[in-house]
Amino acid sequence: MMPVSRLAGALIPAMTFLSYLRVESWEPCVEVIPNISYRCMEVNLYKIPDNIPSSAKNLDLSFNPLRHLGSHSFSNFSELQVLDLSRCEIQIIEDGAYWGLNHLFTLILTGNPIQHLALGTFFGLSGLQKLVAVEINLTSLEDFPIGHLKTLKELNVAHNSIHSFKLPEYFSNLSNLEHLDLSNNQIRNIFRKDLQILHQIPLLNLSLDLSLNMIDFIQPGAFKEIRLHKLTLRSNFDNMTVMKMCIQGLAGLEVHQLVMGEFKNERNLDRFDKSALEGLCNLTIEEFRMAYVSDFSSHDIDVFNCLANVSAVSLVSLNLNELERFPEDYRWQSLELVNCKLQPFPALALSSLKRFVLTANKNSNTIVEFKLPSLEFLDLSGNVLSLRGCCSQSDFGTTKLKYLDLSFNNVIVMNSNFLGLEQLKHLDFRYSTLKHVNDFPPFLSLTKLLYLDISHTHIHVVFHGIFLGLYSLKVLKMAGNSFQDNFLPDIFTDLTDLIFLDLSYCQLEQVSRGAFDSLLRLQVINMSSNNLLSLDTLPFKYLHSLQVLDCSFNHIVASKVQELQHLPSNLTLLNLTQNDFACICEHQSFLQWVKDQRQLLVEVEQMVCATPSDMHGRPVLSFRNTTCQMSKTVISASVLSVFIVSLMLVLAYKFYFHLMLLAGCRRYGGGECTYDAFVIYSSQDEDWVRNELVKNLEEGVPPFQLCLHYRDFIPGVAIAANIIQEGFHKSRKVIVVVSQHFIQSRWCIFEYEIAQTWQFLSSHAGIIFIILQKVEKSLLRQQVELYRLLNRNTYLEWEDSVLGKHIFWRRLRKALLAGKPWNPEGTADAENNQLEATTFT
Amino acid sequence: LLAWALLHPGGGGGEAWPTHTACRDGGLEVLYQSCDPLQDFGFSIDQCSKQLKSNLNIRFGLILREDIKELFFDIALLTKGSSILNFSYPVCEGDQPKFSFCGRRKGEQVYYAGPVNNPGFIVLRGEYQVLLELYNENHSIVACANATVICS
Numbered sequence: 001m002m003p004v005s006r007l008a009g010a011l012i013p014a015m016t017f018l019s020y021l022r023v024e025s026w027e028p029c030v031e032v033i034p035n036i037s038y039r040c041m042e043v044n045l046y047k048i049p050d051n052i053p054s055s056a057k058n059l060d061l062s063f064n065p066l067r068h069l070g071s072h073s074f075s076n077f078s079e080l081q082v083l084d085l086s087r088c089e090i091q092i093i094e095d096g097a098y099w100g101l102n103h104l105f106t107l108i109l110t111g112n113p114i115q116h117l118a119l120g121t122f123f124g125l126s127g128l129q130k131l132v133a134v135e136i137n138l139t140s141l142e143d144f145p146i147g148h149l150k151t152l153k154e155l156n157v158a159h160n161s162i163h164s165f166k167l168p169e170y171f172s173n174l175s176n177l178e179h180l181d182l183s184n185n186q187i188r189n190i191f192r193k194d195l196q197i198l199h200q201i202p203l204l205n206l207s208l209d210l211s212l213n214m215i216d217f218i219q220p221g222a223f224k225e226i227r228l229h230k231l232t233l234r235s236n237f238d239n240m241t242v243m244k245m246c247i248q249g250l251a252g253l254e255v256h257q258l259v260m261g262e263f264k265n266e267r268n269l270d271r272f273d274k275s276a277l278e279g280l281c282n283l284t285i286e287e288f289r290m291a292y293v294s295d296f297s298s299h300d301i302d303v304f305n306c307l308a309n310v311s312a313v314s315l316v317s318l319n320l321n322e323l324e325r326f327p328e329d330y331r332w333q334s335l336e337l338v339n340c341k342l343q344p345f346p347a348l349a350l351s352s353l354k355r356f357v358l359t360a361n362k363n364s365n366t367i368v369e370f371k372l373p374s375l376e377f378l379d380l381s382g383n384v385l386s387l388r389g390c391c392s393q394s395d396f397g398t399t400k401l402k403y404l405d406l407s408f409n410n411v412i413v414m415n416s417n418f419l420g421l422e423q424l425k426h427l428d429f430r431y432s433t434l435k436h437v438n439d440f441p442p443f444l445s446l447t448k449l450l451y452l453d454i455s456h457t458h459i460h461v462v463f464h465g466i467f468l469g470l471y472s473l474k475v476l477k478m479a480g481n482s483f484q485d486n487f488l489p490d491i492f493t494d495l496t497d498l499i500f501l502d503l504s505y506c507q508l509e510q511v512s513r514g515a516f517d518s519l520l521r522l523q524v525i526n527m528s529s530n531n532l533l534s535l536d537t538l539p540f541k542y543l544h545s546l547q548v549l550d551c552s553f554n555h556i557v558a559s560k561v562q563e564l565q566h567l568p569s570n571l572t573l574l575n576l577t578q579n580d581f582a583c584i585c586e587h588q589s590f591l592q593w594v595k596d597q598r599q600l601l602v603e604v605e606q607m608v609c610a611t612p613s614d615m616h617g618r619p620v621l622s623f624r625n626t627t628c629q630m631s632k633t634v635i636s637a638s639v640l641s642v643f644i645v646s647l648m649l650v651l652a653y654k655f656y657f658h659l660m661l662l663a664g665c666r667r668y669g670g671g672e673c674t675y676d677a678f679v680i681y682s683s684q685d686e687d688w689v690r691n692e693l694v695k696n697l698e699e700g701v702p703p704f705q706l707c708l709h710y711r712d713f714i715p716g717v718a719i720a721a722n723i724i725q726e727g728f729h730k731s732r733k734v735i736v737v738v739s740q741h742f743i744q745s746r747w748c749i750f751e752y753e754i755a756q757t758w759q760f761l762s763s764h765a766g767i768i769f770i771i772l773q774k775v776e777k778s779l780l781r782q783q784v785e786l787y788r789l790l791n792r793n794t795y796l797e798w799e800d801s802v803l804g805k806h807i808f809w810r811r812l813r814k815a816l817l818a819g820k821p822w823n824p825e826g827t828a829d830a831e832n833n834q835l836e837a838t839t840f841t
Numbered sequence: 842l843l844a845w846a847l848l849h850p851g852g853g854g855g856e857a858w859p860t861h862t863a864c865r866d867g868g869l870e871v872l873y874q875s876c877d878p879l880q881d882f883g884f885s886i887d888q889c890s891k892q893l894k895s896n897l898n899i900r901f902g903l904i905l906r907e908d909i910k911e912l913f914f915d916i917a918l919l920t921k922g923s924s925i926l927n928f929s930y931p932v933c934e935g936d937q938p939k940f941s942f943c944g945r946r947k948g949e950q951v952y953y954a955g956p957v958n959n960p961g962f963i964v965l966r967g968e969y970q971v972l973l974e975l976y977n978e979n980h981s982i983v984a985c986a987n988a989t990v991i992c993s
Contacts, residue, residue: 041906042879062948063906086948087904110948111904134949159949184941212941235941263941265955291937316937338937 025051032058040064048073055079062086062108069097079103086110095120105129105151112136119145129176130154137161142168154179158209161186165210166194172201178229183211190218190249198226205229212266216242218249225252232259234291235266240276243269247279254284261291261316272296274303281306287334291316304330312355315340321363326350333374337361348372349397359383365410371397378404381428385409393420407431407453417444417469424448430455430477438462444469455502456480464491471495477502479526486510486531493518502526504550511539524548528575535559535576537566544568550575552602557610558587575602581620583609585628594620657701657813675707676816677768678731680751682741685772686710688798689737696809697816704816707731723751728758732766733816738786738795739772743779752786768815769795863988864889869964873973873988879906882984891992895961902952903984909933909951910944911978919970932975964992 026049029040035055042063052059054076066088074080080101090112098104098121105127114136122128128149138144138160146152147170155177162185171177187210198206207230215236231253237243258280262269272293280288288310296318307313308329314336321341326348334355343363348356349371356372357379365384375398390412393399402425406412409432418424422445434457436442441463443449449470459466459481467476473495479502483489486509492498498519508530516522516539523545532554540546546568556579567574574597583591598604609615609623652659677697681689689708697704707730713722728734734755742748755767769790780787796811798804858881863871867890875881882903888894912933918926933943942951971988 084947108946108948110946111950132946134946259937261937264939265953266941289937292939314937317939 026053027051048076050076052077057081057103060084061088063088065089067091069093071096072099073097075100077101082106082108084108085112088112091115093117093121096123098122099124102126106132108132109136110134114138117143117145121145122149125149127151130156132156133160135159140164140166142166144168146170147173150174150176152177154181156181157185158182159184163187164194165190167197169197171197171203175201175203177203178205179207179209181209183209183213183232185213187213188216190215190222192219192222192224195222195226202227208232211235212263214238214268215246218246220249220251223250223253225254227254229255230257230259231255234259235262235268238268240269240271240273244276244279247277248282250279251282255286257287257289258283258285259289259291261289261293261318264292264317267292267294269294277303277306279306285310287312287314289314289316290318293318295319312336314338344368369395369397373398374400376400376402380409381405381407383409385412387412389413389415391418391421392416396421399423402426404428411435414439414442417442418446422446422448426451428453429457431457433458437466441465441468443467447471449473451475453477454481456505460484461489461491464489467491468494472497474498475500478506479503480505482507488512488515490514490517492516495519496521498522500524504528504530504553506530508532511536513538515539517542519543521545524550526550527554529553532556535564537563540568541566544570546571548573548575550602551579552576553578555580557582558590561589561593564590564593571600573602574600577603577606579607580610581607582611583615583618583620583623584612585631588625588628591620591623592625656810657817660702660817674705674730675712676704676731677733677735678707678727678755679735679737680727680742680748680755681735681737682739682745682748684741684745685737685739688772693735693737697812700809700813702813702817704813706735719747720750723754724758727751728755734759734767735770735812736767737770737772738790740779742772743783743786749783756785766815766818768812769793770812771795771797773798867891868993869893870991870993871988872991873986876972876985876987877982880904880984882986884986891964893959893962893964895959896956897959898954898956900952900954902950905945905947905949905951905983907977907979907981907983908946909942909977909983911935912943912983913976915972915974915976917972919972920967925969964990966992968992 026038028043028045029038029049029052031037032039035053037058038052038056039060040049040052041060045061045064045066047066048061056077057079059077059080059082062084063086066085067090069085069090069092071094074083074097077083078100081103083098083101083104083106086108087110090109091114093114095118098107101124104125107122107125107128107130110132111134122131122145129151131146131149131152131154133144134156138157140162141157141164144157146155147168150173152174153176155174156179158181162182165182165187204227206228208228209232211232211234213236215233216238231250237246272295283306285307288307304313308327309331311332312334313332314334316336316338318340320337321343323342323346325346328349328351330350331352332350333352335350335353336357337359338357339360341363342358342361345358345361345364345367347368351373353372354374355377356370356375357377359379359382361383365386367380367385367387375396378396378401385406386409387395387406389395390406391404391414399420400423401421402423404421404424404426405428407428407430411433412429413435414437417440424446425448427443427446427449428451430453434454437459438461443452443466447469450472452470452473452475455477456479459478461481461483467473470476471494474497476495476498477500483506486507488503488506488508488511490512492501492515496518499521501519501522501524504526505528508527509532511532516525520542522543524547525540525543528550529552532551533556535551535556535558537559540549547570549571550573552575556576558581576594581587581591594601594604594607601607604621605619607620608617609620615623679689679693694706694708697706707727709722709727713719713726717725736742736752736755759767771790780790796808796815798808858875860872860874861884863873863884864886865871866888869889869891871886871889873884880903883901885900887898887900910933911931914930914932916926916928916930917924933940938944940953942953945951969990969992971990973984973986973988975983975985977983
């Protein structure tokens with residue numbers, strides 16, 4: 001039993017481990033789209049994989065050494081639409097190999113060294129539209145068993161060893177054929193009989209590519225009365241003479257587009273002159289294209305004489321530098337000159353021309369004035385043009401211009417606001433340098449303009465009326481420019497139809513609150529790569545159509561959450577990546593907002609913190625609220641406790657005497673004393689005694705009972721007797737109100753001396769001095785005893801300030817309270833305490 | 842050991858391609874190694890010297906793993922880890938392509954023998970790293986090489 005359980009103990013973890021490494025069922029292929037698309041490229045398969053679902057529509061088996069395709073090889077894949085068998089070393093394809101692939105419309109056999117194709121090789125492919133048979137050792141079209149593929153639209157047999165251009169009889173079945181690529185084969189001669197089949201069944205939409213065949217001879221009349229959509233003849237002729245002869249051989253052809261010329265890496269022509277194209281006079285051509293002909297040198301436009309009736313001409317990388325003029329009677333509607341080294345630019349006056357493209361021409365930096373009254377589309381991008389005045393009708397000789405592209409040029413000076421060019425819909429200046437844009441509203445008359453690109457045009461916007469008049473504009477791209485004070489002012493007021501606005505790379509630091517207020521249809525704003533420090537959403541408040549807002553690559557630290565409430569309701573994408581987020585508790589609510597708005601934010605996982613240093617480079621989402629809650633609780637608890645303690649202290653201070661009362665002084669005067677204090681004062685100070693002393697002590701808390709001569713002395717008894725009987729005898733303390741008048745009053749001095757004696761005789765009486773007003777020292781010295789006492793003892797001094805009064809009353813109350821009996825038992829203690837509390841003995 | 846054996850890719854897929862010599866002459870040696878995991882390719886420079894001539898003739902051949910309707914060439918020159926030169930060049934663009942191989946598709950051969958449009962200059966003594974990359978319109982790598990230029 002033991003070994004078995006041990007084995008089980010070892011196997012169970014191993015099985016668990018292996019189950020995690022479970023091989024997907026379509027291994028070694030890759031599932032691109034589940035149940036639809038599978039890629040098994042270069043995985044060393046020797047046979048068709050049987051683990052791919054039969055629902056697969058797209059199967060890529062390229063670069064596997066399959067070598068041999070047997071009959072019914074793909075019967076499991078009846079749904080297949082695209083089958084790629086490139087470079088599978090296939091030499092033999094048996095009859096019916098593709099049987100059952102009724103839905104297949106693309107079969108790619110590129111790069112297989114097929115030795116034999118049986119007659120039934122392509123049987124079953126009843127829906128095939130595209131057959132790519134490049135580099136399959138095909139030697140003739142005649143032997144290619146595709147006659148039954150009636151649905152075929154595209155046949156690519158380029159880069160084979162086909163010698164004959166003879167289109168076999170079975171082409172009469174291929175009535176849908178639109179593309180036939182025979183480029184890079186060995187076709188040297190084209191005879192009249194080769195195209196015989198096209199007379200029987202005209203393939204009007206056929207595009208024929210014969211490039212890279214070294215053609216020596218085209219029999220005159222071979223293409224007579226034949227119509228093609230496109231004929232491509234690039235790098236076909238060994239020399240000028242052959243080319244001239246062959247073009248003459250094309251006589252009678254009617255073709256929509258004729259493409260001629262060479263490839264840069266396959267140049268054969270030694271020279272080229274105007275006679276080469278003479279033969280084109282016998283063709284009917286709609287569009288003519290020519291590219292990369294070396295030594296295309298002609299002083300004379302006569303070279304194109306046979307193309308006078310063509311509607312579109314495109315010339316790429318031809319050396320036209322000596323061309324002086326274009327004749328005015330050509331009927332060209334479209335002319336494209338790309339990289340044609342024109343220097344200087346020839347005068348253009350073609351009344352029919354609607355579309356003119358002149359790009360990548362680095363040899364001339366000025367253009368002469370055009371006279372192109374029908375021109376609607378003008379592309380002058382990528383040249384090195386400098387325009388000293390732009391732009392008005394006189395520059396291009398047309399009032400019909402709708403599309404103008406002057407991008408990627410040199411300096412363009414704005415001196416006219418498009419007078420006569422009010423039809424413009426598309427205007428592109430990007431990467432050219434625009435001058436004098438701030439001098440006047442440059443686009444004022446372009447009320448129909450839909451698209452304006454002035455990106456990277458070195459504009460420093462100072463003038464707020466720069467975009468005046470652009471009422472129809474839908475797209476404005478102005479990335480890579482700058483603004484005065486790096487502040488975006490209210491310059492878009494007229495752009496009420498705007499949908500797309502690009503303000504990236506503008507060094508913006510601030511945006512006016514009302515900058516976008518009139519852009520009610522705006523859907524996309526790009527403000528990335530600026531220097532914004534915070535996400536101020538107020539400018540976007542009224543943009544109810546806004547869907548995309550890109551503020552990436554700024555220096556945004558955080559935003560106030562209450563401001564984020566102003567984000568437009570239709571916003572679906574907000575990009576805040578690559579900013580300088582501060583992941584600190586101060587911005588906790590913003591960071592929480594980020595977490596809550598994952599759906600809205602683009603690449604929220606890519607948003608990383610810049611500060612503090614311990615969070616640097618970490619995702620904003622990793623910020624933990626709990627760290628803030630901890631410190632928040634601690635802070636709030638400590639603040640609260642400090643507040644409570646200080647409140648208690650304040651209350652205790654304020655209600656000190658109430659507390660004393662509560663603590664035990666409920667009953668007082670428990671002894672033989674009727675009064676708490678007998679007040680000795682000069683009658684001159686009676687006002688103060690009545691208004692301050694009596695009021696504060698008798699009506700305050702705790703209430704003290706004072707003995708005052710005007711009130712408490714019994715009438716009919718001698719003053720001295722009253723002083724002793726009522727004053728000293730019944731009072732615990734004596735308050736002496738010292739003032740100028742006190743010293744001068746003999747009664748007062750008398751009372752004071754009795755008080756001293758009384759204190760001496762009875763141990764429990766204390767004298768409290770109150771200095772009401774500063775007494776001159778000389779006067780005080782007359783009363784030697786008093787002077788001595790005041791020097792030695794603490795006394796209370798009356799001050800008129802609020803604080804002074806407050807302290808005075810507290811001290812006085814304390815002094816009076818000191819001798820007060822807490823309770824009958826405590827009397828003795830209190831008397832002892834009193835000796836310590838009062839400052840004199 | 843079992844885990845290591847299971848997780849480690851079997852076969853030669855993970856191995857680096859061998860280093861080839863593109864040219865070695867006149868004090869200049871150019872070595873390269875394919876950095877495309879899918880394939881190695883052939884490349885040579887016809888003339889090689891410290892006094893580099895303009896419009897050098899090169900030969901270049903490979904079998905495409907990607908379609909190249911559009912093709913772009915990036916070159917980055919580094920010495921001692923710091924970048925000296927970055928250059929990007931469009932080889933094939935959609936309409937009216939410049940080279941005969943433009944527009945070819947997966948499985949087809951590309952063989953180019955001809956000049957490159959380079960200026961002539963004198964190579965200073967030292968060792969340089971060159972990263973060459975060809976990619977198509979979908980930014981899929983068509984060919985990639987780490988080259989070392991040693992000038993002595």
